[in-house]
Amino acid sequence: MNPPGTPQAPGGDRSTRSAGSTRSAGPARTHDHQASGRGALNRDLIVSAAIEYVDEHGLAMLTMRRLGEHLGVEAMSLYRYVNGREDLLEEIVRRMVDSLHVDSARRELLAGPGWQAYLQWLAHAVRRLARQHPQLFPLIATRHPAAPWLRPPLRSLDVVEDFLATLVDRGFSMENAVMAYRAFTSYLLGYLLLEVSTMSGRTVAEDSLTEVANSPPPSPMPLDGYPHIQRLETLLSQDHTDLEFELSLEDMLDRIERLLANDRS
Structure with a gap:
């Protein structure tokens, strides 16, 4: 962030121009x-x-x-x-995603041996964010993350650390915690992008796709203070997209099969 004393670009603002400058009439x-x-x-x-x-x-x-x-x-x-529009867009994404971080007050509400309450809260919090800001959610979903394994919409180190710590502390192996993170984010992203595109009247996130195509990749972020992410970075970085697609497809087909079974019963 530039401090208030940072020099401005050539031309300055109106307050620094000569009082005798002539300008056409306009709003004050x-x-x-x-x-x-x-x-x-x-x-x-x-x-x-x-x-x-x-x-x-x-x-x-x-x-x-x-x-x-x-x-x-x-x-x-x-x-x-x-520092310009790019900096502004990054700060918008950070502001919105940081609202999903579990602070001390929320952690008390989610305390207990089970992990379902946390995932329920997180899923509804992400959906609420998407529905409140349907024009901005595709930006969260498509903008370059700080690390390639930070999957939208959970693209904050604090939020991912919350997720992994919650599951590992409740009995998940590290490998299964990472698999759950991948499955959970894939589900949320696919469902909510479809939902907000319907709300905003757009069939695809055209604006956000243009933004990500034109934006430079971010600098790597230090992982000090994120012990679970540090331990699991190698697992998080592995590419299992083919397997995830097949598992998600099988899960969907199983759900359809159960619907058919209910119709026949």
Whole structure:
């Protein structure tokens, strides 16, 4: 994040221009350090406003200029706090996914010997996030993760550490915990992408696919403080997509077979 003292790009903002400059009449702008009706401009406020803007207008419409207009400030003022649109999109994804991290209050609710309560809570939390932000969920699903084995929509180190620790602490072997992580994320991603595409009136996540095609790959993230991920990184990195597809297909066929059996009974 650039601190407030970081120099701006050439041209500056309106507050730094000569008072004698002539401009065509237009809507009055607030001071660069204060967004209209929102208080002092900062990174958190900018990210919240970007989420709000995309929810209303769609991802393709988000530009720094339009976001500045939405906040009532010059676009150049935003660069004091975010390093452009790519940085802003990364922060949006981080903000949304971090809401799935189990804090101390939630952990008390999920305490107990079983693992089902945690997976139930997590699945519903991800679905709630997708339904609240159908224009942004495809971005979470398709944007480059920080590591190739971080599978969307659970693409946060904190969330994956929660997942693995919860299952291992409740009797899962490390291998089975990783298999459960893969199966769980595949199920959520497939179902919820279909659901939000229906909600937003899009058959595919066009905006997000364009974003991921144009975005650079992220830098590797340090894993200090994530002991389960460190121990399981090799397993997480293995490619079992063919096997996972076949297992998921068999599971689906078994479900259909059970439906047929119920119809015949």
